[in-house]
Amino acid sequence: MKKIFLLAFIFWFNFLFAADNKINLLELYKELHANPELSYQEFETSEKLALILENIGYKVTRNIGGNGVVALLENGEGHTIMLRADMDGLPVEEKTGASYASTKKAVNSEGKEVFTMHACGHDVHMSVLIGAAEYLFNNQTQWQGTLLLILEPAEEVSGGARNMIKDGLFTKFPRPDFNLALHVSSSLQAGKVGYLPGWAMANVDSVDITVKGLGGHGAYPHTTKDPIVLAANIITQLQTIVSRKIAPTDPAVVTVGSIHGGTKHNVIPNEVKLQLTLRSYTDEVRNETLSSIEKIVRGSAIAAGLTEEYFPIVEIKDEYTPAVFNNPDLVEKLQKSFVKSLGSENVIKVSPVMGGEDFGMFGRVEPIIPTALFWLGAVNKKVYEKAMREDLTLPSLHSDLFLPDAEPAIETGVKAMSNAAIDLFKIKN
Ligand SMILES: [Zn+2]
Ligand SMILES: [Zn+2]
Secondary structure (H helix, E strand, O other): OHHHHHHHHHHHHHHHOOHHHOOOHHHHHHHHHHOOOOOOOOHHHHHHHHHHHHHHOOEEEOOOOOOOEEEEEEEOOOOEEEEEEEOOOEOOOOOOOOOOOOOOEEEOOOOOEEEOEOOOOHHHHHHHHHHHHHHHHHOHHHOOEEEEEEEEOOOOOOOHHHHHHHOOOOOOOOOOOEEEEEEEEEEEEOOOEEEOOEEEEOEEEEEEEEEEOEOEEOOOHHHOEOHHHHHHHHHHHHHHHHHHHOOOOOOEEEEEEEEEEOOOOOEEOOEEEEEEEEEEOOHHHHHHHHHHHHHHHHHHHHHOOOOHHHOOEEEEOOOOEOOEEEOHHHHHHHHHHHHHHHOHHHEEEOOOOOOOOHHHHHHOOOOOOOEEEEEEEEEOHHHHHHHHHHOOOOOOOOOOOOOOOHHHHHHHHHHHHHHHHHHHHOOOO
């Protein structure tokens, strides 16, 4: 299997570099798009990109925090700048109808075969990173310093950044003075970029609650402790966290996305399971939300007449994604750089979202590294204009219909990213 991959890859690799030794980024994008790999399984993707970066001339280290790749270019005295792209696809069956649409399948962490798709645009991120890598390598007279390019695995499950840091990203390699990344936007036109200072994306927590009870006959509820009624009560009470516990000026989300319990009309079950997603920006709001959940489930269980051993079990999952905080000084510099390279009409201030991005983790290591993520427009101009005219909803990230307008998006991304890096290298201490 590995041999077949390597042979196919060598053929493609030669093709990729064919014209005047410049990388055909659209071909690279299509190849990546057609071959998405799930989180923790980015074996072929990381190897392909590691080989390309080596071929350009970077010093490449593989397997940092799993499939993570670090590419280094030392070019004299100056700042160290880190540029990141993420590599994983999602368990989604692609329905875009593109000629290069993914038909790939993979076995997920539960042993189930699933379709895979680059539904979050990480294929665009990788193509842009390679484009910027090539541009910055070929234009070393324009900048001085150390360039650290990283390819992050397992972003979608919030493990990649943590694993790369744990594996020595900031100790084995030169420590960055700035961290920079982009993410495609499903609501901005291709050709444009979006920026915002401060909180940009949210803390994400997943919580499981097992509501216990004493089951029995549906016709004799007084002889039971009904976990379905208790779960319903808990869900209603949870709504008071955002409305009554958190200051109205602090964004927060508590969503119960799943509830399962019972088997039949007339049987009161022994337990009900709930799955929640929580969103916030600050650590204070995050902690308040988590502790409020504990209090609500305990209080509701006491009111339902349950004793301690039947109190609901609250499990906060490890896969926590920290919020992305865009360093305001850094964003101001980026905004100026984008206006210079793309024109002011293509640089748009956007609003924060409650989605999550593992990239926030790179900005939380002490001492804090100024970090910023900006949005790269990915919607085809005509599609965008039609949607505005007819009030249509555009496919969001993670949708099986999400298809970036790759050529202009990648071109814009490479321009924005490369010039931003060059401008940041020029900042005096
Ligand atoms: Zn995603
Ligand atoms: Zn993403």
